Amino acid sequence: MRLNYVYRIYPDTNQTDQLNEWLETCRVSYNYALRELKDWIASRKCPIDRCNLKSEYIMAADYPFPGYHQQQNNLPKAKKDFPRLKSVPSQVLQTNIRTHISHFY
Numbered sequence: 001m002r003l004n005y006v007y008r009i010y011p012d013t014n015q016t017d018q019l020n021e022w023l024e025t026c027r028v029s030y031n032y033a034l035r036e037l038k039d040w041i042a043s044r045k046c047p048i049d050r051c052n053l054k055s056e057y058i059m060a061a062d063y064p065f066p067g068y069h070q071q072q073n074n075l076p077k078a079k080k081d082f083p084r085l086k087s088v089p090s091q092v093l094q095t096n097i098r099t100h101i102s103h104f105y
Contacts, residue, residue, distance in 0.1 A: 021087065022087070022088050022092065025084055025085060025087065025088050026088065026092065026093070026096045029078075029085065029093060029096055029097070030096050030097075030099070033066070033071050033096075033097050036066045036071070037066050039059060040059055040063065040065060040066050043059040068097060068098055071097045072094055072097055072098075075090070075093055075094070075097075
C-alpha cells in the first residue's frame with residue numbers, strides 16, 4: 001500500500017517568483033527534450049535517398065537515440081551552455097526529462 005501526503009504551502013512573494021522561474025525553466029527544458037526526441041524520430045521515418053530535404057530534418061545516422069539516460073547525461077553540459085538551468089535543482093530537471101519520456105510512449 002502506498003501512502004501519499006498532500007501539503008498546503010503558503011509561499012511569500014519571493015518564493016512564488018522563484019517557483020514560477022523554476023516552472024518556466026522546466027517548461028523550456030521539457031520542450032527542448034521533447035523536440036530532440038521528435039526530431040530524431042522524424043529523421044528516421046523515410047529512407048535517406050527519398051527524403052524531402054525541405055520538409056524533413058535529417059540528423060546524423062550515428063546520432064544516438066535521445067532517451068532518458070542520454071538526455072540526463074547531457075544535463076551537466078547543458079548547464080554550462082545555459083546558466084539558467086543551474087537555478088533549478090538537478091533532481092527536478094531529471095524528473096522533468098523522465099516525465100517527458102514516459103508521456104511520449
